[in-house]
Amino acid sequence: MKTFLKTSLILLAIGFLSLWGFRPENADTLNLKLQPGFKAEHIFSPSENDMGSWVAMCFDDKGRMITSDQYGGLFRLKIPAIGSSNLHPEIEEIKLPLGQSIGTAHGLLYAFNSLFVMVNNRSTKDLPQKSGLYRLTDTDGDDEFDKLELMKSLVGDGEHGPHSIVLSPDKKSLYVLAGNHTDFPEMDEHLLPKTWDYDNLFPSIPDPRGHANNRHAPGGWLAKVDPETNHWQLVSAGYRNAFDLAFNDAGDLFVYDADMEWDFGLPWYRPTRICHATAGSEFGWRTGNGKWSPDFEDSRPAVVNIGQGSPTNLIYLKNARFPAKYKQSLLAFDWSFGIMHAIHLKPEGATYTAEREEFLSGVPLPLTDGVIGPDGALYFMTGGRRLQSDLYRVYYEGPMGAEVEKTQITAESKLRQKLESEFLNQNEGNIDLAWQNLDHADRAIRYAARILLEHQNVEDWASKIASESSADKKISALLALTRSSSKSEFIFNELGKIPLSNLSEDQLLDLLRAYEVFLYRMEVPDDAAKGPLAKKLNTIYPNSSAAINRQLVNILVKLDDDQVVKKTITLMKTIKEDQQAGGQTATSSADLILRNPQYGLDIAKMLEKVPPMQQTYFAVALSKAKNGWNNQLRETYFKWFKEAFSYRGGNSYIGFIDRARKMALDNVPEKQREKYDELSGGGMLTSSGNDLKLEDYPEGPWRAWNMDEASKVATEELSQRNFKRGKAMYTATTCNRCHGMQGEGGNIGPDLTRVGTRFSKEAILEAIIDPSKTISDQYAATEFQLKNGETIIARIINETDKAYSVSQNPYTPDYLVEVKKADIESMEYSKVSVMLPGLINSLNEEELKDLLAYLVSGGNPESEVFK
Helix, strand or coil: CHHHHHHHHHHHHHHHHHHCCCCCCCHHHCCCEECCCEEEEEEECCHHHCCCCEEEEEECCCCCEEEEECCCEEEEEECCCCCCCCCCCEEEECCCCCCCCCECEEEEEEECCEEEEEECCCCCCCCCCCCEEEEEECCCCCCCCCEEEEEEECCCCHHHCEEEEEECCCCCCEEEEECCCCCCCCCCEECCCCCCCCCCCCCCCCCCCCCCCCCCCCCEEEEEECCCCCCEEEEEEEECCCCEEEECCCCCEEEEECCCHHHCCCCCCCCEEEEECCCCEECCCCCCCCCCCCCCCCCCCCCEEEECCCEEEEEEHHHCCCCHHHCCEEEEEECCCCEEEEEEEEEECCEEEEEEEEEEECCCCCEEEEEECCCCCEEEEECCCCCCCEEEEEEECCCCCCCCCCCCCCHHHHHHHHHHHCCCCCCHHHHHHHHHCCCCCCHHHHHHHHHHHHHCCHHHCHHHHCCCCCHHHHHHHHHHHHHHCCCHHHHHHHHHCCCCCCCCHHHHHHHHHHHHHHHHHCCCCCHHHHHHHHHHHHCCCCCCCHHHHHHHHHHHHHCCCCCHHHHHHHHHHHCCCCCCCCCCCCCCHHHHCCCCHHHHHHHHHHHHCCCCHHHHHHHHHHHHCCCCCCHHHHHHHHHHHHHHCCCCCCCCHHHHHHHHHHHHHCCCCHHHHHHHHHHCCHHHECCCCCCECCCCCCCCCCCCCCHHHHHHHHHCCCCCCCHHHHHHHHHHCCHHHHCEECCEECCCCCCCCCHHHHCCHHHHHHHHHCCCCCCCHHHCCEEEEECCCCEEEEEEEEECCCEEEEECCCCCCCCEEEEEHHHEEEEEECCCCCCCCCCCCCCCHHHHHHHHHHHHHCCCCCCHHHC
8 A cells, every 4th residue: 555655646746747847757657567577668759759650660680660650651760778868769751762752551571671561551642652562672772762662552451451561480481461451462372272251151240330341251361472572372361450460489470360349249259369370271250240150160269369459569579588488478469458468378289378468558558569679678659540659668677587498399280280381282192191180189280181172173082072981071071172162962962971979069060060161152952951951950959059059040040940940049048148259358358448448438338238149149040030930939039139229239239139130020921020120129229220219318419529619518608408308418428327416326426416516617527528637536446556467447445454346347336356455566546537538429519518507407407507
């Protein structure tokens, strides 16, 4: 507690000193939470020097840093050494001859005596270069770039456009990465065979708000580039918006992929994650709700699911002058919540597992890019989206200890790499090599064996399937054949020969996935065969495995089975919901709420009433079912939708549920549709179907209120305002969740009954628009820095001799987490209010006036402001 008070007093003193222009040397780093033994230095603020907001960086061969403004040019910096009394760098803007210019880079790399620039840009007069990979060279040795080459033009820009570049471990190639709004360009070779498709029987629903609806497989992609011949080879695909990549010391490549926060609470949600990008790997992103399950045999699972966030950077720490525990770790930057995640890799079979640790954080800290410098220190930047931009250095002051041995390459990894090395070679020996490993116990090896088989001539291996007795080999080979040929009758017959009995859960999942891909791409050769297959699969439905049930319901609906509706609705009634959408994550969503209020508001609302994942999946799956309905089943089913609208999810949650509801209504006899539309909550929705139509809900339009605009409202006299609408806006903006008024409401914040007698209208609006400007100690959250480096931001509710009970979500204040005092390194008041900003952004001017009148009146309908 002494540390808590000491830090609070320091922050208060800095606030007073800054009024007179004094700025302590470390003032810009007090916000950073570091692991023990590390020190941070603030180097430079680009935005305060009219140099934009920096988002990309690298070092050149002379130890100078090169950076890029997100919306401007390139800069070159000479940075003072660690320990220098003056940390201000020498900076020059990189100029090109003949009026040329370049910038807006998401990725920079100095290699082969050149600067490679991944431009992410819509052409402008000042920066005419469009998106693509460019090469800058100094041809006359005067230390100025004078040659600009376009290596490949890329169609795509923005935050899902072209991103990063890294050098291969053998220093002979480049690896480049692009998000799913970058068109897949022409490649010279494809390690992942160019046979991808949607391959999902789950009823397709594009994002209701239109995001990425015109984007298709393979999604985000990763390519290997020869810088001399400009030869491009597809390595991996199926990402959503993979932002950065890094090699470890064993030569394995890892990619940091982004989530779709609008899908939160839905069964197809995928968290931010670290992926092992093996040759020919596919990670299954598909638009809308079509994203593949990581359980699919033809999709690669993540090494670790981190959780919600916005990935911006990935570094392997081999060359960092850091303690041994970090030498075989990745450092993953999250822009949204200001966290650097240390991902400690551990070889397991042909791939890796990982544990996550919080290495560094700040509130706020919009991390953009970072790199290990020639001195072994970590250099990183904040900014992006024209936010305040800063450059920092972090280094370790303690003893280094013993050197760490290089990551051991397992026997399974060597086998996987042998399989991958033959992908582009066709010969009989490769068919035998692939076939031998189609039933390997290691899933990554089975995957590589199947991809190797798909690269071979189909006619050379298809006939082997008929005589194969191993269920694993037969299933994998049939999946490969389905992806590589049109032999529908042969595939269907051979799938039917595999008995369901004696299959393990994994084998059954793989068989059902093979059926799914077949049924998506091809037709059952004879309609009469549908019934026997449905009858066969009905013997194992429902199953004790949730993953198998998801596969079975889709296949049975596709087969027009007449039992699937009854069985599935019964299952929906009895199922125990104990799964987390997207799988288990390394971070807790509740831990993130107070780290970034802009995103925290949405998370807080979501966690208040999380939707039932498996029920939601089944309800969407049945939206295409045509057979097996009766009135009782229909009533139960459509009532589920009305209940589903009471749950909270991401921004597209309501829209997805409504689209599934409307697809289901298409299968109802026309005379009954009105009845079931009402029963399923159709009247609760706005005309778009994307939002609930609540009584006296804000009409908007939405706007980002600031004090300049709101002060105009505050200066007007409040009279003849609408009490009913003011009270409705008080509820709609969730003020009642945390504040009391006339004896009703929450107690997280101060009671507002007398707020109008104590504060001016301007002060009330300022507290709503910028709640973090002034925070009462009585209602402040506490930032706990734990001894393991983790940070927890929460309100202290109770205290014992050994622990604090804290609340992280203002919308679920009774859900408490215990923080043991023995685990605490330090405590201080959080500079971020537990009252989240942006609460009034859904209101138009008249609605804001009514809310202000309601607050000024203290909830009294007889107040003068309502007369």
